[in-house]
Amino acid sequence: MNDLMSGGLHRLWKDRLVSQLAPFPGMQHLDVAGGTGDVAFRVVNAIQKAEQRVPGNTLGSVDEEDRTKVYVCDINPNMLEVGKKRAKERGLGNAACLVWMQGDAEALTLNDESMDGYTIAFGIRNVTHIDRALKEAYRVLRRGGRFLCLELSHVSTPGFREVYDAYSFNVIPRIGEVVSGDRASYQYLVESVRKFPNQEKFASMIADAGFKDVQYENLVGGVVAIHSGFKL
Amino acid sequence: MRAVQITRLLQNLASQGAAAASYSSLRRLAPLASQQSSLCRLYARDSSTESFAWSVGSEPGASTGAPASDGAQENGATSGLGASFKNTSDKDSASDEEAVDEKSQVLRAAMSHVSRLGWTESALVQGAKDAGLSPAIVGSFPRKDAALVEFFMDECNRHLEDEVEAREKELSSMLLAERIAQLVRLRLQMQIPFLSKWPQALSIQAHPMNAATALKQRAVLMDDIWHAVGDRSTDMDWYTKRALLGGVYAATELYMLTDYSPGHRDSWAFLERRIKDAIDCRKTAQEASQLAQAVGMGLSNSLSSLFSRGSQM
Numbered sequence: 065m066n067d068l069m070s071g072g073l074h075r076l077w078k079d080r081l082v083s084q085l086a087p088f089p090g091m092q093h094l095d096v097a098g099g100t101g102d103v104a105f106r107v108v109n110a111i112q113k114a115e116q117r118v119p120g121n122t123l124g125s126v127d128e129e130d131r132t133k134v135y136v137c138d139i140n141p142n143m144l145e146v147g148k149k150r151a152k153e154r155g156l157g158n159a160a161c162l163v164w165m166q167g168d169a170e171a172l173t174l175n176d177e178s179m180d181g182y183t184i185a186f187g188i189r190n191v192t193h194i195d196r197a198l199k200e201a202y203r204v205l206r207r208g209g210r211f212l213c214l215e216l217s218h219v220s221t222p223g224f225r226e227v228y229d230a231y232s233f234n235v236i237p238r239i240g241e242v243v244s245g246d247r248a249s250y251q252y253l254v255e256s257v258r259k260f261p262n263q264e265k266f267a268s269m270i271a272d273a274g275f276k277d278v279q280y281e282n283l284v285g286g287v288v289a290i291h292s293g294f295k296l
Numbered sequence: 297m298r299a300v301q302i303t304r305l306l307q308n309l310a311s312q313g314a315a316a317a318s319y320s321s322l323r324r325l326a327p328l329a330s331q332q333s334s335l336c337r338l339y340a341r342d343s344s345t346e347s348f349a350w351s352v353g354s355e356p357g358a359s360t361g362a363p364a365s366d367g368a369q370e371n372g373a374t375s376g377l378g379a380s381f382k383n384t385s386d387k388d389s390a391s392d393e394e395a396v397d398e399k400s401q402v403l404r405a406a407m408s409h410v411s412r413l414g415w416t417e418s419a420l421v422q423g424a425k426d427a428g429l430s431p432a433i434v435g436s437f438p439r440k441d442a443a444l445v446e447f448f449m450d451e452c453n454r455h456l457e458d459e460v461e462a463r464e465k466e467l468s469s470m471l472l473a474e475r476i477a478q479l480v481r482l483r484l485q486m487q488i489p490f491l492s493k494w495p496q497a498l499s500i501q502a503h504p505m506n507a508a509t510a511l512k513q514r515a516v517l518m519d520d521i522w523h524a525v526g527d528r529s530t531d532m533d534w535y536t537k538r539a540l541l542g543g544v545y546a547a548t549e550l551y552m553l554t555d556y557s558p559g560h561r562d563s564w565a566f567l568e569r570r571i572k573d574a575i576d577c578r579k580t581a582q583e584a585s586q587l588a589q590a591v592g593m594g595l596s597n598s599l600s601s602l603f604s605r606g607s608q609m
Contacts, residue, residue: 086440207429207430209432
Protein backbone atom coordinates (compact mmCIF):
# COMPACT_ATOMS: atom_id res chain seq x y z
CA MET A 65 0.00 0.00 0.00
CA ASN A 66 2.91 2.31 0.78
CA ASP A 67 4.35 1.45 -2.60
CA LEU A 68 1.10 2.32 -4.36
CA MET A 69 0.61 5.60 -2.55
CA SER A 70 4.13 6.84 -2.99
CA GLY A 71 4.99 5.16 -6.24
CA GLY A 72 7.75 3.19 -4.57
CA LEU A 73 9.41 6.39 -3.39
CA HIS A 74 9.07 5.55 0.28
CA ARG A 75 12.04 3.20 -0.11
CA LEU A 76 14.21 6.03 -1.36
CA TRP A 77 13.02 8.28 1.45
CA LYS A 78 14.01 5.68 4.04
CA ASP A 79 17.36 5.20 2.29
CA ARG A 80 17.94 8.93 2.55
CA LEU A 81 17.00 8.90 6.23
CA VAL A 82 19.53 6.20 7.03
CA SER A 83 22.29 7.77 4.93
CA GLN A 84 21.79 11.00 6.88
CA LEU A 85 22.11 9.03 10.10
CA ALA A 86 25.60 7.76 9.09
CA PRO A 87 25.54 4.61 11.27
CA PHE A 88 28.80 3.36 12.77
CA PRO A 89 29.87 0.02 14.29
CA GLY A 90 28.96 -0.25 17.95
CA MET A 91 26.00 2.09 17.57
CA GLN A 92 23.04 1.92 19.93
CA HIS A 93 20.10 2.88 17.78
CA LEU A 94 16.40 3.16 18.51
CA ASP A 95 13.78 3.08 15.79
CA VAL A 96 10.36 4.05 17.07
CA ALA A 97 7.06 3.16 15.36
CA GLY A 98 9.04 1.08 12.90
CA GLY A 99 7.52 -2.28 13.69
CA THR A 100 7.86 -3.62 10.17
CA GLY A 101 11.58 -3.07 10.40
CA ASP A 102 12.14 -1.02 7.23
CA VAL A 103 14.47 1.50 8.82
CA ALA A 104 16.03 -0.99 11.24
CA PHE A 105 17.14 -3.34 8.46
CA ARG A 106 18.67 -0.46 6.58
CA VAL A 107 20.57 0.64 9.68
CA VAL A 108 21.91 -2.88 10.25
CA ASN A 109 23.01 -3.14 6.62
CA ALA A 110 24.72 0.23 6.77
CA ILE A 111 26.60 -0.77 9.92
CA GLN A 112 27.72 -4.01 8.31
CA LYS A 113 29.00 -2.06 5.31
CA ALA A 114 30.80 0.37 7.59
CA GLU A 115 32.48 -2.51 9.40
CA GLN A 116 33.83 -3.80 6.13
CA ARG A 117 35.25 -0.40 5.27
CA VAL A 118 37.19 0.16 8.47
CA PRO A 119 40.73 -1.31 8.27
CA GLY A 120 40.65 -4.31 10.55
CA ASN A 121 43.93 -3.59 12.28
CA THR A 122 42.49 -2.50 15.59
CA LEU A 123 41.71 -5.26 18.05
CA GLY A 124 38.79 -3.25 19.31
CA SER A 125 36.87 -3.66 16.07
CA VAL A 126 35.53 -7.11 16.96
CA ASP A 127 34.16 -5.82 20.25
CA GLU A 128 32.59 -2.90 18.44
CA GLU A 129 30.68 -5.18 16.10
CA ASP A 130 29.31 -7.12 19.03
CA ARG A 131 28.17 -3.98 20.78
CA THR A 132 25.88 -2.82 17.95
CA LYS A 133 22.25 -2.84 18.99
CA VAL A 134 19.26 -1.67 16.98
CA TYR A 135 16.11 -1.47 19.09
CA VAL A 136 12.83 -1.58 17.21
CA CYS A 137 10.02 -0.17 19.31
CA ASP A 138 6.36 -0.24 18.32
CA ILE A 139 3.13 0.13 20.26
CA ASN A 140 1.47 -2.50 18.07
CA PRO A 141 2.67 -6.09 18.66
CA ASN A 142 1.29 -7.23 15.30
CA MET A 143 3.63 -4.90 13.47
CA LEU A 144 6.51 -6.33 15.49
CA GLU A 145 5.52 -9.82 14.42
CA VAL A 146 5.52 -8.75 10.80
CA GLY A 147 8.94 -7.23 11.35
CA LYS A 148 10.34 -10.39 12.94
CA LYS A 149 9.07 -12.42 10.02
CA ARG A 150 10.69 -10.09 7.52
CA ALA A 151 13.90 -10.26 9.48
CA LYS A 152 13.91 -14.04 9.13
CA GLU A 153 13.38 -13.68 5.41
CA ARG A 154 16.42 -11.46 5.17
CA GLY A 155 18.57 -13.79 7.22
CA LEU A 156 18.58 -11.48 10.23
CA GLY A 157 16.27 -13.76 12.22
CA ASN A 158 18.86 -14.59 14.88
CA ALA A 159 20.87 -11.43 14.64
CA ALA A 160 21.91 -10.39 18.12
CA CYS A 161 21.94 -6.77 17.09
CA LEU A 162 18.17 -6.53 16.46
CA VAL A 163 16.02 -6.14 19.55
CA TRP A 164 12.25 -6.06 19.14
CA MET A 165 10.40 -4.35 21.96
CA GLN A 166 6.85 -3.20 22.46
CA GLY A 167 6.58 0.30 23.83
CA ASP A 168 4.93 3.68 23.72
CA ALA A 169 6.81 6.56 22.12
CA GLU A 170 5.56 8.85 24.89
CA ALA A 171 6.92 6.62 27.65
CA LEU A 172 9.94 4.63 26.57
CA THR A 173 11.29 1.95 28.89
CA LEU A 174 14.91 2.61 27.99
CA ASN A 175 17.50 4.20 30.26
CA ASP A 176 18.51 7.84 30.11
CA GLU A 177 21.38 8.67 27.76
CA SER A 178 21.64 5.20 26.33
CA MET A 179 21.10 5.74 22.62
CA ASP A 180 23.30 7.17 19.88
CA GLY A 181 20.50 7.57 17.35
CA TYR A 182 16.71 7.86 17.40
CA THR A 183 14.66 7.59 14.24
CA ILE A 184 10.94 7.73 13.75
CA ALA A 185 9.67 7.21 10.23
CA PHE A 186 6.04 8.03 9.43
CA GLY A 187 5.11 7.48 13.05
CA ILE A 188 5.15 10.77 14.88
CA ARG A 189 2.02 11.88 13.13
CA ASN A 190 0.11 9.19 15.02
CA VAL A 191 1.47 10.11 18.42
CA THR A 192 -1.11 11.86 20.58
CA HIS A 193 1.28 14.15 22.42
CA ILE A 194 4.13 14.95 20.09
CA ASP A 195 5.99 17.07 22.63
CA ARG A 196 6.08 14.16 25.08
CA ALA A 197 7.52 11.89 22.41
CA LEU A 198 10.17 14.51 21.62
CA LYS A 199 11.05 14.84 25.29
CA GLU A 200 11.39 11.08 25.57
CA ALA A 201 13.66 11.12 22.52
CA TYR A 202 15.78 13.77 24.22
CA ARG A 203 15.92 11.72 27.40
CA VAL A 204 17.16 8.47 25.90
CA LEU A 205 19.77 10.04 23.62
CA ARG A 206 23.26 10.54 24.94
CA ARG A 207 25.27 13.70 24.37
CA GLY A 208 26.02 14.08 20.67
CA GLY A 209 23.17 11.76 19.81
CA ARG A 210 20.98 12.42 16.80
CA PHE A 211 17.23 12.65 16.40
CA LEU A 212 15.86 12.04 12.92
CA CYS A 213 12.23 12.16 11.89
CA LEU A 214 10.86 11.24 8.48
CA GLU A 215 7.32 12.43 8.04
CA LEU A 216 4.79 13.56 5.50
CA SER A 217 4.77 17.30 5.56
CA HIS A 218 3.44 20.43 3.88
CA VAL A 219 3.97 21.45 0.30
CA SER A 220 4.24 25.18 -0.22
CA THR A 221 5.21 25.45 -3.91
CA PRO A 222 2.19 27.12 -5.53
CA GLY A 223 1.58 24.92 -8.59
CA PHE A 224 2.64 21.65 -7.04
CA ARG A 225 0.44 22.06 -3.98
CA GLU A 226 -2.76 21.87 -6.02
CA VAL A 227 -1.56 18.75 -7.80
CA TYR A 228 -0.57 17.15 -4.49
CA ASP A 229 -3.92 18.05 -2.86
CA ALA A 230 -5.85 16.65 -5.78
CA TYR A 231 -3.81 13.46 -5.64
CA SER A 232 -4.17 13.11 -1.85
CA PHE A 233 -7.88 13.71 -1.57
CA ASN A 234 -9.03 11.96 -4.71
CA VAL A 235 -6.60 9.20 -5.61
CA ILE A 236 -5.38 7.88 -2.27
CA PRO A 237 -8.74 7.11 -0.64
CA ARG A 238 -9.80 5.45 -3.91
CA ILE A 239 -6.70 3.23 -3.89
CA GLY A 240 -7.39 2.37 -0.25
CA GLU A 241 -10.95 1.43 -1.11
CA VAL A 242 -9.88 -0.76 -4.00
CA VAL A 243 -6.83 -2.46 -2.47
CA SER A 244 -7.79 -2.87 1.17
CA GLY A 245 -11.49 -2.00 1.24
CA ASP A 246 -10.91 0.74 3.78
CA ARG A 247 -11.56 4.14 2.35
CA ALA A 248 -12.10 5.82 5.71
CA SER A 249 -8.63 5.06 7.08
CA TYR A 250 -6.90 6.56 4.09
CA GLN A 251 -9.16 9.58 4.13
CA TYR A 252 -8.14 10.00 7.77
CA LEU A 253 -4.49 9.56 6.81
CA VAL A 254 -4.59 12.33 4.24
CA GLU A 255 -6.39 14.68 6.63
CA SER A 256 -3.99 13.93 9.48
CA VAL A 257 -1.10 14.92 7.24
CA ARG A 258 -2.70 18.33 6.76
CA LYS A 259 -3.29 18.63 10.52
CA PHE A 260 0.32 17.90 11.37
CA PRO A 261 2.44 21.03 12.01
CA ASN A 262 4.39 22.34 9.03
CA GLN A 263 8.15 22.07 8.67
CA GLU A 264 9.07 25.24 10.55
CA LYS A 265 6.59 24.65 13.36
CA PHE A 266 7.76 21.11 13.86
CA ALA A 267 11.40 22.25 13.80
CA SER A 268 10.62 24.73 16.58
CA MET A 269 8.90 21.97 18.56
CA ILE A 270 12.04 19.87 18.24
CA ALA A 271 14.15 22.80 19.40
CA ASP A 272 11.79 23.32 22.35
CA ALA A 273 12.44 19.75 23.44
CA GLY A 274 16.10 20.72 23.84
CA PHE A 275 17.67 19.67 20.57
CA LYS A 276 20.32 21.84 18.94
CA ASP A 277 21.27 22.45 15.33
CA VAL A 278 17.73 21.61 14.21
CA GLN A 279 17.42 21.38 10.44
CA TYR A 280 15.00 19.92 7.97
CA GLU A 281 15.29 18.69 4.42
CA ASN A 282 12.33 18.65 2.05
CA LEU A 283 12.01 15.72 -0.28
CA VAL A 284 9.77 15.88 -3.35
CA GLY A 285 9.10 19.54 -2.80
CA GLY A 286 7.81 19.14 0.75
CA VAL A 287 5.67 16.03 0.43
CA VAL A 288 8.09 14.43 2.86
CA ALA A 289 10.49 16.14 5.25
CA ILE A 290 13.43 14.80 7.25
CA HIS A 291 13.91 16.74 10.47
CA SER A 292 17.22 16.39 12.30
CA GLY A 293 18.42 17.56 15.70
CA PHE A 294 21.34 16.87 18.01
CA LYS A 295 21.46 16.54 21.76
CA LEU A 296 24.41 18.68 22.78
CA MET B 297 24.69 35.61 2.94
CA ARG B 298 25.37 36.92 6.42
CA ALA B 299 28.97 35.79 6.19
CA VAL B 300 29.46 37.88 3.05
CA GLN B 301 28.03 40.92 4.81
CA ILE B 302 30.39 40.46 7.72
CA THR B 303 33.42 40.10 5.47
CA ARG B 304 32.48 43.24 3.55
CA LEU B 305 31.91 45.13 6.76
CA LEU B 306 35.31 44.10 8.01
CA GLN B 307 36.97 45.11 4.75
CA ASN B 308 35.33 48.51 5.06
CA LEU B 309 36.70 48.79 8.56
CA ALA B 310 40.15 47.94 7.30
CA SER B 311 40.00 50.59 4.60
CA GLN B 312 38.75 53.20 7.08
CA GLY B 313 42.12 53.11 8.69
CA ALA B 314 42.19 50.52 11.42
CA ALA B 315 45.81 49.99 12.39
CA ALA B 316 47.90 48.14 9.82
CA ALA B 317 48.87 45.56 12.40
CA SER B 318 45.23 44.56 12.69
CA TYR B 319 45.03 43.70 8.98
CA SER B 320 46.22 40.18 9.63
CA SER B 321 43.76 39.86 12.50
CA LEU B 322 40.93 41.00 10.29
CA ARG B 323 42.12 38.54 7.69
CA ARG B 324 41.89 35.91 10.35
CA LEU B 325 38.23 36.70 10.79
CA ALA B 326 37.41 36.08 7.14
CA PRO B 327 37.75 32.27 7.31
CA LEU B 328 35.83 32.33 10.60
CA ALA B 329 33.08 34.41 9.05
CA SER B 330 32.71 31.87 6.31
CA GLN B 331 32.15 29.11 8.85
CA GLN B 332 29.36 30.46 11.02
CA SER B 333 28.09 33.98 11.01
CA SER B 334 27.06 33.65 14.63
CA LEU B 335 30.74 33.39 15.59
CA CYS B 336 31.27 37.06 14.83
CA ARG B 337 29.49 39.73 16.84
CA LEU B 338 30.23 43.28 15.90
CA TYR B 339 29.52 45.75 18.65
CA ALA B 340 28.99 49.44 18.71
CA ARG B 341 31.63 51.86 17.54
CA ASP B 342 33.05 53.68 20.47
CA SER B 343 33.10 57.24 19.21
CA SER B 344 35.09 58.61 22.14
CA THR B 345 38.18 56.55 21.48
CA GLU B 346 37.60 56.08 17.73
CA SER B 347 38.36 52.42 18.03
CA PHE B 348 36.31 49.39 17.33
CA ALA B 349 35.58 47.11 20.25
CA TRP B 350 34.66 43.73 18.94
CA SER B 351 35.01 40.16 19.96
CA VAL B 352 34.96 36.80 18.32
CA GLY B 353 32.42 34.36 19.73
CA SER B 354 33.09 31.16 21.59
CA GLU B 355 35.39 29.58 18.99
CA PRO B 356 38.18 27.76 20.83
CA GLY B 357 40.86 29.96 19.29
CA ALA B 358 39.03 33.10 20.33
CA SER B 359 41.57 34.17 22.89
CA THR B 360 44.23 34.49 20.22
CA GLY B 361 41.87 36.08 17.74
CA ALA B 362 41.54 39.50 19.30
CA PRO B 363 44.04 42.02 17.96
CA ALA B 364 45.96 43.62 20.79
CA SER B 365 46.47 46.88 18.93
CA ASP B 366 42.76 47.64 18.72
CA GLY B 367 42.13 47.00 22.38
CA ALA B 368 39.43 44.44 21.70
CA GLN B 369 37.70 42.81 24.61
CA GLU B 370 36.71 39.18 24.83
CA ASN B 371 33.31 39.48 26.49
CA GLY B 372 32.59 43.07 25.59
CA ALA B 373 29.08 44.20 26.40
CA THR B 374 27.17 46.17 23.82
CA SER B 375 28.18 49.75 24.42
CA GLY B 376 26.24 52.85 23.55
CA LEU B 377 25.54 54.09 20.14
CA GLY B 378 25.96 52.93 16.64
CA ALA B 379 24.87 49.81 14.82
CA SER B 380 25.04 46.62 16.84
CA PHE B 381 25.22 43.71 14.47
CA LYS B 382 23.86 40.58 16.08
CA ASN B 383 22.45 37.32 14.90
CA THR B 384 18.70 36.78 14.55
CA SER B 385 17.84 35.56 18.04
CA ASP B 386 19.72 34.80 21.23
CA LYS B 387 18.43 31.25 21.30
CA ASP B 388 19.47 30.58 17.71
CA SER B 389 22.94 31.99 18.07
CA ALA B 390 23.51 30.32 21.44
CA SER B 391 22.57 26.92 20.14
CA ASP B 392 24.57 27.44 16.93
CA GLU B 393 27.62 28.37 18.97
CA GLU B 394 27.31 25.32 21.14
CA ALA B 395 26.94 23.13 18.11
CA VAL B 396 30.04 24.64 16.55
CA ASP B 397 31.94 24.25 19.84
CA GLU B 398 31.18 20.57 20.03
CA LYS B 399 32.00 20.07 16.37
CA SER B 400 35.41 21.69 16.67
CA GLN B 401 36.06 19.64 19.81
CA VAL B 402 35.35 16.51 17.81
CA LEU B 403 37.57 17.67 14.94
CA ARG B 404 40.41 18.51 17.30
CA ALA B 405 40.17 15.14 19.03
CA ALA B 406 39.97 13.37 15.67
CA MET B 407 43.34 14.83 14.58
CA SER B 408 45.18 12.52 16.94
CA HIS B 409 43.76 9.52 15.08
CA VAL B 410 44.49 10.75 11.59
CA SER B 411 48.00 9.37 11.33
CA ARG B 412 46.59 5.93 12.08
CA LEU B 413 43.17 5.97 10.41
CA GLY B 414 43.65 8.60 7.71
CA TRP B 415 41.34 11.49 6.93
CA THR B 416 38.23 9.38 7.23
CA GLU B 417 34.92 9.04 8.98
CA SER B 418 36.40 6.46 11.36
CA ALA B 419 38.90 9.06 12.59
CA LEU B 420 35.95 11.38 13.24
CA VAL B 421 34.10 8.60 15.07
CA GLN B 422 37.12 7.99 17.31
CA GLY B 423 37.43 11.73 17.84
CA ALA B 424 33.81 11.94 18.94
CA LYS B 425 34.35 9.10 21.40
CA ASP B 426 37.44 10.86 22.79
CA ALA B 427 35.48 14.07 23.20
CA GLY B 428 32.85 12.21 25.21
CA LEU B 429 30.14 12.62 22.60
CA SER B 430 28.13 10.04 20.75
CA PRO B 431 29.66 9.37 17.32
CA ALA B 432 26.25 10.13 15.85
CA ILE B 433 27.42 13.74 15.80
CA VAL B 434 29.61 12.83 12.82
CA GLY B 435 26.40 12.93 10.79
CA SER B 436 26.27 16.68 11.27
CA PHE B 437 29.37 17.26 9.13
CA PRO B 438 28.15 17.69 5.55
CA ARG B 439 31.41 16.57 3.95
CA LYS B 440 33.02 14.48 6.61
CA ASP B 441 36.55 13.86 5.35
CA ALA B 442 36.79 17.33 3.90
CA ALA B 443 35.68 18.86 7.21
CA LEU B 444 38.69 17.28 8.90
CA VAL B 445 41.15 18.41 6.23
CA GLU B 446 39.75 21.94 6.15
CA PHE B 447 39.90 22.16 9.94
CA PHE B 448 43.55 21.13 9.87
CA MET B 449 44.39 23.65 7.13
CA ASP B 450 42.67 26.45 9.07
CA GLU B 451 44.48 25.50 12.26
CA CYS B 452 47.83 25.46 10.49
CA ASN B 453 47.21 28.83 8.87
CA ARG B 454 46.22 30.33 12.19
CA HIS B 455 49.29 28.83 13.82
CA LEU B 456 51.43 30.32 11.08
CA GLU B 457 50.13 33.79 11.83
CA ASP B 458 51.04 33.32 15.49
CA GLU B 459 54.52 32.21 14.47
CA VAL B 460 54.90 35.26 12.24
CA GLU B 461 54.02 37.58 15.10
CA ALA B 462 56.37 35.75 17.43
CA ARG B 463 59.32 35.92 15.00
CA GLU B 464 58.86 39.46 13.70
CA LYS B 465 62.32 40.61 14.68
CA GLU B 466 64.05 37.59 13.25
CA LEU B 467 62.19 37.91 9.97
CA SER B 468 62.82 41.62 9.52
CA SER B 469 66.57 41.00 9.47
CA MET B 470 66.39 38.54 6.59
CA LEU B 471 66.45 39.05 2.85
CA LEU B 472 63.18 38.74 0.96
CA ALA B 473 63.99 35.33 -0.50
CA GLU B 474 65.07 33.99 2.88
CA ARG B 475 61.97 35.37 4.57
CA ILE B 476 59.67 33.66 2.10
CA ALA B 477 61.62 30.42 2.39
CA GLN B 478 61.43 30.52 6.18
CA LEU B 479 57.67 31.10 6.24
CA VAL B 480 56.87 28.42 3.68
CA ARG B 481 59.13 26.05 5.55
CA LEU B 482 57.41 26.82 8.86
CA ARG B 483 54.04 26.16 7.32
CA LEU B 484 55.05 22.92 5.61
CA GLN B 485 56.70 21.62 8.76
CA MET B 486 53.28 21.64 10.44
CA GLN B 487 52.22 18.96 8.00
CA ILE B 488 55.11 16.61 8.73
CA PRO B 489 53.29 14.61 11.45
CA PHE B 490 50.64 13.68 8.92
CA LEU B 491 52.91 13.30 5.92
CA SER B 492 52.12 9.61 5.44
CA LYS B 493 48.43 10.46 4.99
CA TRP B 494 48.94 13.76 3.20
CA PRO B 495 48.38 12.34 -0.31
CA GLN B 496 44.90 11.35 0.87
CA ALA B 497 44.31 14.89 2.11
CA LEU B 498 45.42 16.31 -1.22
CA SER B 499 43.06 14.03 -3.11
CA ILE B 500 40.20 15.06 -0.81
CA GLN B 501 41.03 18.71 -1.49
CA ALA B 502 41.10 18.07 -5.23
CA HIS B 503 37.59 16.62 -5.19
CA PRO B 504 35.22 18.97 -7.07
CA MET B 505 32.96 19.43 -4.06
CA ASN B 506 35.86 20.43 -1.85
CA ALA B 507 38.06 22.18 -4.39
CA ALA B 508 36.50 25.62 -3.92
CA THR B 509 37.12 25.73 -0.17
CA ALA B 510 40.59 24.27 -0.55
CA LEU B 511 41.48 26.87 -3.17
CA LYS B 512 40.20 29.65 -0.95
CA GLN B 513 42.23 28.44 2.02
CA ARG B 514 45.38 28.27 -0.06
CA ALA B 515 44.78 31.70 -1.55
CA VAL B 516 44.37 33.15 1.94
CA LEU B 517 47.56 31.39 3.01
CA MET B 518 49.57 32.85 0.11
CA ASP B 519 48.18 36.27 0.88
CA ASP B 520 49.11 35.92 4.54
CA ILE B 521 52.66 34.89 3.71
CA TRP B 522 53.18 37.77 1.30
CA HIS B 523 51.70 40.21 3.75
CA ALA B 524 53.92 38.89 6.53
CA VAL B 525 56.93 39.26 4.27
CA GLY B 526 56.08 42.89 3.78
CA ASP B 527 54.40 43.10 0.40
CA ARG B 528 52.27 46.22 -0.04
CA SER B 529 51.74 46.10 -3.80
CA THR B 530 48.35 47.08 -5.14
CA ASP B 531 48.58 46.52 -8.88
CA MET B 532 48.93 43.51 -11.14
CA ASP B 533 51.94 42.52 -9.03
CA TRP B 534 49.59 41.47 -6.23
CA TYR B 535 48.19 38.69 -8.39
CA THR B 536 51.43 37.57 -9.99
CA LYS B 537 53.23 37.37 -6.64
CA ARG B 538 50.56 35.23 -5.09
CA ALA B 539 50.27 33.02 -8.14
CA LEU B 540 54.02 32.44 -8.21
CA LEU B 541 54.17 31.69 -4.52
CA GLY B 542 51.22 29.34 -4.89
CA GLY B 543 53.14 27.41 -7.52
CA VAL B 544 56.27 27.27 -5.37
CA TYR B 545 54.32 26.12 -2.32
CA ALA B 546 52.45 23.42 -4.22
CA ALA B 547 55.63 22.12 -5.82
CA THR B 548 57.44 21.90 -2.50
CA GLU B 549 54.43 20.26 -0.86
CA LEU B 550 54.44 17.54 -3.50
CA TYR B 551 58.21 17.15 -3.31
CA MET B 552 57.97 16.58 0.44
CA LEU B 553 55.68 13.61 -0.07
CA THR B 554 58.57 11.45 -1.29
CA ASP B 555 61.43 13.12 0.54
CA TYR B 556 63.12 10.76 2.98
CA SER B 557 66.20 12.81 3.69
CA PRO B 558 67.02 13.54 7.35
CA GLY B 559 65.07 16.56 8.53
CA HIS B 560 63.60 16.94 5.04
CA ARG B 561 66.64 18.99 4.07
CA ASP B 562 66.21 18.08 0.40
CA SER B 563 62.78 19.70 0.47
CA TRP B 564 64.16 22.92 1.92
CA ALA B 565 66.91 22.99 -0.69
CA PHE B 566 64.25 22.41 -3.37
CA LEU B 567 62.22 25.25 -1.89
CA GLU B 568 65.11 27.66 -2.04
CA ARG B 569 65.84 26.76 -5.66
CA ARG B 570 62.18 27.31 -6.61
CA ILE B 571 62.06 30.68 -4.87
CA LYS B 572 65.19 31.68 -6.74
CA ASP B 573 63.50 30.55 -9.97
CA ALA B 574 60.43 32.60 -9.13
CA ILE B 575 62.48 35.71 -8.47
CA ASP B 576 64.46 35.11 -11.67
CA CYS B 577 61.18 34.61 -13.48
CA ARG B 578 59.95 37.99 -12.34
CA LYS B 579 63.30 39.60 -13.22
CA THR B 580 63.19 37.98 -16.66
CA ALA B 581 59.68 39.22 -17.18
CA GLN B 582 60.69 42.70 -16.18
CA GLU B 583 63.75 42.62 -18.41
CA ALA B 584 61.72 41.28 -21.30
CA SER B 585 59.20 44.08 -20.97
CA GLN B 586 62.01 46.64 -20.74
CA LEU B 587 63.66 45.13 -23.82
CA ALA B 588 60.37 45.27 -25.68
CA GLN B 589 59.94 48.89 -24.69
CA ALA B 590 63.49 49.75 -25.81
CA VAL B 591 63.05 47.98 -29.14
CA GLY B 592 59.72 49.69 -29.67
CA MET B 593 61.18 53.12 -28.96
CA GLY B 594 64.16 52.48 -31.22
CA LEU B 595 61.88 51.35 -34.05
CA SER B 596 59.55 54.31 -33.68
CA ASN B 597 62.52 56.67 -33.62
CA SER B 598 64.04 55.25 -36.80
CA LEU B 599 60.66 55.14 -38.53
CA SER B 600 59.83 58.73 -37.66
CA SER B 601 63.28 59.93 -38.80
CA LEU B 602 62.80 57.97 -42.05
CA PHE B 603 59.46 59.58 -42.76
CA SER B 604 60.66 63.05 -41.80
CA ARG B 605 63.62 62.65 -44.16
CA GLY B 606 61.24 61.33 -46.75
CA SER B 607 58.94 64.30 -46.36
CA GLN B 608 61.87 66.59 -46.62
CA MET B 609 62.85 65.25 -50.00
